[in-house]
Amino acid sequence: FRKRQQDEPPLMNGWIPFLGVALEYGKNPLEFLRSIQREYGDIFTCKIAGKYFTFVTDPFSYSAVFRQGRNLDFQKFALGFSRKVFGHADFNAPMYSGSYRDIHPIFRQTLQGPVLQQLISTMMENIQMVIRRDDSFNWVTEGLQRFVDRIMFEAGYLTLFGKEDEALVSGGGGRGAPQWLSMRQAMEDFHAFDKALPEMAAGLPIHLHLKAFRAREALAQKLHHRRLKRNKCLSALVERRIQAFDKMEELDEHGKARTHLCILWASQANTLPATFWSLYYMLRSPDAMRAAQAEVDRVLRESGHTPENLDKPVVLSKDQLDGMLVLGSIIEEALRLSSASIMIRVANEHFTFTLDSGKMVAIRKGDHIAMFPQMMHMDPEIYENPTEFKFDRFLDENGQRKTDFYKNGRKLRHFLMPFGSGVSECPGRFFAINEIKQFLTLTLCYYDMELQDPAMPPLTTDCTRAGLGILPPKQDISLRYRLRRWVPTHLQAPR
Numbered sequence: 001f002r003k004r005q006q007d008e009p010p011l012m013n014g015w016i017p018f019l020g021v022a023l024e025y026g027k028n029p030l031e032f033l034r035s036i037q038r039e040y041g042d043i044f045t046c047k048i049a050g051k052y053f054t055f056v057t058d059p060f061s062y063s064a065v066f067r068q069g070r071n072l073d074f075q076k077f078a079l080g081f082s083r084k085v086f087g088h089a090d091f092n093a094p095m096y097s098g099s100y101r102d103i104h105p106i107f108r109q110t111l112q113g114p115v116l117q118q119l120i121s122t123m124m125e126n127i128q129m130v131i132r133r134d135d136s137f138n139w140v141t142e143g144l145q146r147f148v149d150r151i152m153f154e155a156g157y158l159t160l161f162g163k164e165d166e167a168l169v170s171g172g173g174g175r176g177a178p179q180w181l182s183m184r185q186a187m188e189d190f191h192a193f194d195k196a197l198p199e200m201a202a203g204l205p206i207h208l209h210l211k212a213f214r215a216r217e218a219l220a221q222k223l224h225h226r227r228l229k230r231n232k233c234l235s236a237l238v239e240r241r242i243q244a245f246d247k248m249e250e251l252d253e254h255g256k257a258r259t260h261l262c263i264l265w266a267s268q269a270n271t272l273p274a275t276f277w278s279l280y281y282m283l284r285s286p287d288a289m290r291a292a293q294a295e296v297d298r299v300l301r302e303s304g305h306t307p308e309n310l311d312k313p314v315v316l317s318k319d320q321l322d323g324m325l326v327l328g329s330i331i332e333e334a335l336r337l338s339s340a341s342i343m344i345r346v347a348n349e350h351f352t353f354t355l356d357s358g359k360m361v362a363i364r365k366g367d368h369i370a371m372f373p374q375m376m377h378m379d380p381e382i383y384e385n386p387t388e389f390k391f392d393r394f395l396d397e398n399g400q401r402k403t404d405f406y407k408n409g410r411k412l413r414h415f416l417m418p419f420g421s422g423v424s425e426c427p428g429r430f431f432a433i434n435e436i437k438q439f440l441t442l443t444l445c446y447y448d449m450e451l452q453d454p455a456m457p458p459l460t461t462d463c464t465r466a467g468l469g470i471l472p473p474k475q476d477i478s479l480r481y482r483l484r485r486w487v488p489t490h491l492q493a494p495r
């Protein structure tokens with residue numbers, strides 16, 4: 001057990017060798033960290049599974065962490081973690097680290113700025129392609145999570161990795177079915193792998209999780225370069241990464257495929273539950289439904305969806321989606337309630353860290369600095385009744401996006417961080433918000449939807465995701481829906 005040195009933060013060694021406080025932390029990180037914060041203040045160190053994590057819990061001090069770029073490293077931890085779970089090469093090693101430095105910026109270059117429009121247009125087509133395959137004009141019941149995953153997994157996958165050539169998939173015969181069947185299998189594999197991820201994050205080798213291991217390898221098979229290169233409409237992100245990894249001669253084909261698996265996971269693992277919560281909270285709140293439906297109707301009307309072109313797919317620009325502030329607020333509120341990401345940096349050197357309060361603490365080389373924004377998202381001083389869903393929490397009195405939130409009478413710079421912040425901030429965040437907006441818009445346009453049992457007590461989250469992002473619900477819930485024969489609501493007779 002390590003001893004606390006002078007000027008170091010309070011230290012929680014726990015009483016179990018190696019594990020430290022891992023069990024208490026893993027059971028419910030939010031409650032555990034809150035209780036330590038109450039006792040020891042805004043900064044403290046916990047031993048978790050053999051490593052030392054110094055938690056910075058004061059949101060005003062987050063900027064001080066982000067300013068420590070020289071002393072605190074993000075890549076080392078992120079690449080080490082990703083290598084462990086996805087099984088790709090060690091890109092921290094000298095033989096790869098030079099070339100990998102050129103690969104990382106591809107995220108920002110292909111997921112942000114003007115190129116985003118193309119990604120959004122493809123996603124719009126793909127969501128509608130999946131919805132239009134549906135023929136449930138009579139009421140059907142399905143798990144809400146299943147409904148969301150079925151549509152969003154396939155649409156998101158095809159948007160990034162392109163569509164397989166149907167003639168090749170079906171041996172030249174069938175139309176349509178093989179692509180979706182192969183997507184359904186990929187979705188099952190994705191869930192089998194993703195479910196085991198928290199345990200792998202805690203250190204369990206994937207080989208002890210045979211089902212997850214097989215699922216990971218099956219997914220990687222689909223992402224071999226020779227197969228991806230045959231696909232139509234590859235995203236710029238995947239195309240550029242294929243070119244870059246092809247230049248790394250040391251990597252074999254399966255090793256390259258595993259690097260694409262990281263992208264598949266990053267693009268789906270948080271988006272699926274975030275979409276689930278956005279739709280769930282919207283359906284539960286009559287006020288949210290009314291406001292969202294009015295916004296969707298307005299935008300559809302503006303983009304010319306008239307009775308003459310009802311059979312044509314809905315097309316919305318990025319600007320139109322950006323202007324959908326009610327949906328934006330619903331999504332941000334759902335993210336606030338369900339996000340439990342942990343942000344981690346590793347100290348390159350011994351250094352002194354100065355908190356916003358002016359207090360100084362000594363940080364040891366090799367220790368991890370951790371931020372857990374869920375503590376801020378659930379702080380009643382910042383968000384009144386923090387466990388309640390308020391669809392317009394992120395709208396001001398003029399209906400614009402609200403950005404002023406306060407603690408101790410001071411305005412917060414960081415008040416909502418489901419996507420992290422600083423150097424490691426999620427590069428896919430703009431795409432993610434847009435694709436959830438597209439999903440909500442299109443499901444409101446194409447379906448009548450209601451929860452089977454609206455009076456059921458609110459779903460709770462499963463709080464054991466080891467800081468890996470958006471928490472899934474503890475269980476699924478039944479959704480009733482039927483297609484509306486492609487008629488946008490503003491063109492329907494009042495119901």
Ligand code: HEM
Pocket residue numbers: 078107111263266267268270271274341342343344418419420421423424425426427428429431432433469470
């Ligand atoms: C609601 C959906 C999403 C949420 C909540 C989310 C959240 C996050 C978070 C918390 C991180 C790590 C930040 C950190 O460690 O500080 C991250 C990283 C990342 N995300 Fe997202 N994400 C979402 C969707 C997406 C999508 C759709 C994509 C891609 C198309 C994507 C691509 C990535 C990538 C590539 C990284 C790693 C960045 C790096 O290594 O620098 N994410 N995301």
